[in-house]
Amino acid sequence: MTDCPAPAKLNLFLHVVGRRPDGYHLLQSAFRLIDLGDRLHFGTRADGLVHRLGSLPGVAADDDLVVRAARLLQARTGCALGADITLDKRLPMGGGLGGGSSDAATTLIALNHLWQTGLDRTALQEIGLALGADVPFFIYGRDAFAEGVGEQLRPLELPPAWYVVVSPGVAVSTPEIFSARELTRNTEPITIAAFAASTTRNDLQPVACNRYPEVAAAIDWLAQFAPSRMTGSGACVFAQAAGEDEAKRIVSDCPARWRAWAARSLARHPLFELVD
Ligand SMILES: C[C@@](CO)(OP(=O)(O)O)[C@H](O)COP(=O)(O)OP(=O)(O)OC[C@H]1O[C@@H](n2ccc(N)nc2=O)[C@H](O)[C@@H]1O
Numbered sequence: 209m210t211d212c213p214a215p216a217k218l219n220l221f222l223h224v225v226g227r228r229p230d231g232y233h234l235l236q237s238a239f240r241l242i243d244l245g246d247r248l249h250f251g252t253r254a255d256g257l258v259h260r261l262g263s264l265p266g267v268a269a270d271d272d273l274v275v276r277a278a279r280l281l282q283a284r285t286g287c288a289l290g291a292d293i294t295l296d297k298r299l300p301m302g303g304g305l306g307g308g309s310s311d312a313a314t315t316l317i318a319l320n321h322l323w324q325t326g327l328d329r330t331a332l333q334e335i336g337l338a339l340g341a342d343v344p345f346f347i348y349g350r351d352a353f354a355e356g357v358g359e360q361l362r363p364l365e366l367p368p369a370w371y372v373v374v375s376p377g378v379a380v381s382t383p384e385i386f387s388a389r390e391l392t393r394n395t396e397p398i399t400i401a402a403f404a405a406s407t408t409r410n411d412l413q414p415v416a417c418n419r420y421p422e423v424a425a426a427i428d429w430l431a432q433f434a435p436s437r438m439t440g441s442g443a444c445v446f447a448q449a450a451g452e453d454e455a456k457r458i459v460s461d462c463p464a465r466w467r468a469w470a471a472r473s474l475a476r477h478p479l480f481e482l483v484d
Pocket residue numbers: 219222231232233234235237303304305306307309339340341342343356357358382383386439440441442
């Protein structure tokens with residue numbers, strides 16, 4: 209199957225409202241799909257093997273979320289088919305844009321279709337959660353208000369928007385941020401109706417800014433144009449622009465040591481229709 213997109217996400221806000229006995233953090237967040245992303249290509253194999261074609265710096269094939277997703281789908285369905293998978297990595301890794309999780313979600317959706325394993329959206333989301341807390345959202349396939357560890361999802365109706373996304377050139381480790389002693393873990397829960405950018409924040413941001421000064425510098429730089437915030441556990445930061453022209457103008461001003469993109473919100477995941 210040619211060229212399957214794996215879109216990125218922004219966390220418009222992220223509150224840590226508690227912790228589970230197993231150490232995972234209970235969150236509230238607004239997830240938004242945007243039109244930046246990786247691309248994947250899938251070919252079916254009759255011999256049952258799952259092969260990643262090409263390499264991903266720092267990630268062995270057996271650890272790649274794409275390979276793990278394919279093998280998990282085989283294990284859960286008993287499917288005897290395999291796949292050759294090519295990943296065209298465009299999103300920064302450890303960027304808080306959910307790239308690895310989105311790659312895994314696209315793999316589950318595409319192979320469920322190609323292998324005709326017949327799982328519905330809920331079943332795919334359940335498998336996805338075993339791979340990462342963000343994976344169910346990408347299979348859900350639309351903007352969402354998330355609770356639990358990010359797997360309890362409700363639809364959010366948001367107007368279309370343009371964003372500037374800046375990658376400050378560092379990779380932030382998600383476990384490092386969540387395990388920080390100074391992390392705020394008791395933010396008062398809000399209701400979905402009360403969600404507004406002005407009254408929310410990203411609780412992970414102060415921890416990441418403290419440990420990665422370039423994240424703080426990128427937030428400060430972007431803040432001269434519009435209110436700016438970190439996405440997920442970082443390192444990327446974003447701001448909403450008034451429209452495409454403004455987004456592109458800000459991107460063209462970005463300091464050369466960072467990367468910046470103008471990104472548009474996506475109403476639906478590009479593969480939304482492939483899932484029942
Ligand atoms: C913070 C968020 C917000 O969307 O995104 P990213 O910044 O990673 O994109 C997610 O919750 C991240 O999800 P994901 O990147 O899939 O993390 P996982 O692989 O599931 O977890 C990595 C590690 O982070 C910690 N972790 C993760 C999620 C969570 N709710 N509580 C945690 O304590 C755990 O130590 C876990 O072992």
